[in-house]
Amino acid sequence: MRRAPSTFGLVLALVAAALLLALALSSGLQRRFGKQVMGDSYGRLALATALATDELASRPQDAAARQVLASLRLLGVQVSEAQPPAPSVRRIAPALVAVARTVGGLLGDPSRVVVTQTPESQLWVRSTRDPARWIVLRAPSYRPRLLDSALLVSLIAGLIALAAAGLAARLLTRPLERLAAQAPALLAGAPTDAVLDGSPREVRRLADAIGDAGERLRGAARERELMLAGISHDLRTPLARLRLALELGDAGDATRRAAMVADLEELDRALEQCLAFVREGRDEALQAIDLATLAGQLLALRQQPDEWQADGPAELVVPVRPTLLRRALGNLMDNAERYGAPPFSVALVREAGAIELRVSDRGAGAPPELLARLGQPFLRGDPARGGGGSGLGLSIASRAAQLHGGELRLANRPGGGFIATLRLPVAAA
Template identity: 85%
Template sequence: MRRAPSTFALVLVLVAAALLLALALSSALQRRFGRQVVSDSYSRLALATALATDELASRPQDPAARQVLGSLRLLGVHVSDAQPPAPSVRRIAPALTAVARTAGSLLGDPSRVVATQTPDSQLWVRSARDLARWIVLRTPSYRPRLLDSALLLSVLAGLIALAAAGLAARLLTRPLERLAAQASALLAGTPTDAGLDGSPREVRRLAAAIGEAGERLRAVARERELMLAGISHDLRTPLARLRLAMELGDAGDPVRRAAMVADLEELDRALEQCLAFVREGRDEALQPTDLTTLAGQLLALRLQPDDWQLEGPAEVAVPIRPTLLRRALGNLMDNAERYGAPPFTVTLTRQADAIELGVTDHGPGVAPGLLPRLGQPFLRGDAARSGVGSGLGLSIAARAARLHDGELRLANRSGGGFVAILRLPIPRAPVPPAASAQ
């Protein structure tokens, strides 16, 4: 399998490429600007020298003129009656071509200036006094030295660019490396704040997200462990009774057979609650549902419906997950009947931003020390209410509230009894677009 490049290598290559591109563009612009400056200044000097030489060449009898012409010859400037040599295959330096072009423009006649390179670089300027006479200026070639200097500068610039790219890449990837090294600890819940000091904000946010994901995974693992422990505990007693009844041959006794059926129903309820707890209900779509009708249907299914009362508006339609909320409200009603005492009441209260579904009983309530822990998976209120059950009813109701962006509130009533309230926020209606002017 081909090994993927590391983040450090990718960042190093990107930064180095960006720096080298910037250096190349800067060098190109500098060469272009430098060539323009050189051609402008050198062409003026060359023209001044050529015009002065032409003036001196027109006075061959003047000893001083001959002396100056001799000095100029030593400097590479002489007068020639020959024609400029034909262009050779060798390419003329761009700088010399630019000088010739600028000098011709300054003279007003580009044909009077010719640049040659055979092999030395020369600038030929036609005399204004004698068209057969040319003033030849030898231009020294700095190209080899310029190439060497350019190569040396390029190498130095490349090394500097690579060093800067390496430093930048290290600064960018070191927090990621530290985060990768501490990812396992973050998932395990070990505090690693000190190890990420000085890291960018995005890395700290990623670390926080990994920590939250780890906490959720640990919570799911704890819930599964509790569920397995709860199932094994809840199923052990009914199974033991069924086994004993089968060994004793109680199937022929109607009373004992009814007890066996009750044990089977208890097993079925426990498994159903565990499955409901595992499924969560996240996949169920929101549907507009009348909560008053839903609560009335649940009241009609109670074994003692006369013990129940429904208080609230005639219709409360909101988008909910019907199956999930029906199960949550049913669990609250089951808890009221199992642990409380009649009369029972289901109340529907519509507020400005939420709807509250309350289930009230008139039983003994819950011990104050146990009240904050209610809603934890497989936690029963037996210490205060002596009953049976899977211990998942309130957990399922609390999860249903959270999936509706709401909450489950549990409290003892001031006049005696217990109240469980499902508070569900009312979704805001979308704002209609403004009508266009007619």
């Protein structure tokens, strides 16, 4: 498998590329600006030299003029009656072209200026006094020295850029390396402040996210362990009764056979609740349904529907997860019948920004020490409120509320009884 690049290498390459690009742009702009400055300043000097030489060449009898011309020849300035030669190289230096353009512009006639490179660079300026006479100025070539200087400067700047890029990359990736080294500890629940002192805000947020993910994983593992323990406990008793009944040959007796069927139904309900708890209902799509109709359907399925009463509007259509909400509301009604006492009530209340489904009874209520723990998986009510059940009903209802962006509220009623409230925000629903 191809090995992926490290974060340090990627950041180093990115920062180095950015610095080298900035250096290249700066060098290009500097060359362009330097060419303009050279063309303007050197062009004016070249024109002044050509005009002065032309004036001196027009006075051949003047000894002083001849002496000055001899000195100018030593400096590379000559007077020629020949025509400018054709360039023997393909490309003329851009700086010399800029000088010629400046000279031609100042003379008002660019045709009087010719640039040659054979390979020596020369600037030919036609005389204003004698069209057959040319003033030839040798342009010294600084190209090799400039090239060497540019290479040296680029090399030094590149080394500095790489050093700066390496330092920046190390400063950026060191917190990530520390985070990678501490990730197992964070997943195990270690505090983030102790291992990430001085780290950037984004790294701390990532560490917090890893810690939250670890907490969720540990919670899921605890729930799985608790669910397996609960299933084994719930299945052991009815299975033992079924085995004993089969060994005693109770299948032939109608009454005992009905008890066996009841045990099987109890097993089926326990497994159904466990599967509903595991699936959670996250994949179910939102649908607009009438909660009043849903509550009426669930009331019609009660064994003693006369013990129930419904309160609320005749119609209340909201987008919810129908199957999940039906199971949650059904579990609350089952809990009311199992642990409470009639009269039972289902109320639909629409408040500002929220909808509440309240299931209440007039039983003994829940002990205060148990009330805060209700809703935990496989936690059953105490014997004072009855028995049976899988201990997942309130957990499923709580998850249903959370998946709808709401919450499940459990409380004892004044005067005796218990009330469970599914509160669903209208915006979330």
